[in-house]
Amino acid sequence: MANTKSAKKRISVIAKRTLRNKMIKSRVKTFIKKFNESLTAGDIETIKEKLRLAVKELDKAVTKGVLHKNTASRKKSRLYAKFNNLLKSSASNE
Numbered sequence: 001m002a003n004t005k006s007a008k009k010r011i012s013v014i015a016k017r018t019l020r021n022k023m024i025k026s027r028v029k030t031f032i033k034k035f036n037e038s039l040t041a042g043d044i045e046t047i048k049e050k051l052r053l054a055v056k057e058l059d060k061a062v063t064k065g066v067l068h069k070n071t072a073s074r075k076k077s078r079l080y081a082k083f084n085n086l087l088k089s090s091a092s093n094e
Helices: 005-041 044-064 069-093
Strands: none
Touching (some): 005 069, 044 069
């Protein structure tokens, strides 16, 4: 256990930040999951909207310092790749 006043304060600050980071990471995961679920549904406009929201949440997490910018960039790249593959497959079916 912490002995000094500053160490006790650091513990409480870390606890607050951990909760905040956990909340933001969970939110990002939820938006990515919603995007992936909409891929199976098939409506292109809904998928575009879900993609836009997921990218927005990833960018927000980077500005808050929860995710590293390269991590967010990698995740966005994978989302866009899935979306583009869906567009290619739907175009080839028509």
